[in-house]
Amino acid sequence: MDVEASIEQVAGILVREGLRYHVSGDGRTYRLRFDSAAVFIDFREWQDDSVVIIVHSPILQDIDPGSPGAAQALNLLNDLNRSFFFVKFTFRDGVLIARYDLLGESLQTGELVNAVYEIAGAADRLDDELAGALGGKPYEAKLNEWSQNGD
Secondary structure, X not given: OOHHHHHHHHHXXXXXXXXXXXXXXXXXXXXXXXXXXXEEEEEEEEOOOEEEEEEEEEEEEOOOOOOHXXXXXXXXXXXXXXXXXXXEEEEEOOEEEEEEEEEOOOOOHHHHHHHHHHHHHHHXXXXXXXXHHHOOEOHHHHHHHHHHHOO
């Protein structure tokens, strides 16, 4: 299965499941909103002719890399990764990210829907829980900031 076929398949699943989404300008990323969080779905070629579907959310953004909050984010990664069965967490460039990878060739509706809701639930809960301690901004706050700046 190629990337374009996976993009179409995921769109079909989202529509059938009644999940509202926005498409990026290049048509290769979907964004779904859940309260203060956003879930993104991206598509990447992998190995010879495989596709990986990446479901991810920026839980907190603008965490100062030199701050105690950044050190705390790094220290939390192991606990977060042990606390969620299918979600993996990373901290990169001041952003705490939740991610769930799926193979496009064998994608089933239940897998994608589960991934979207797992990421959404983790991001929406953790952005509120961790914002004060880590010093970052949830997606909704960044979105408001971008709209005020005209981005």
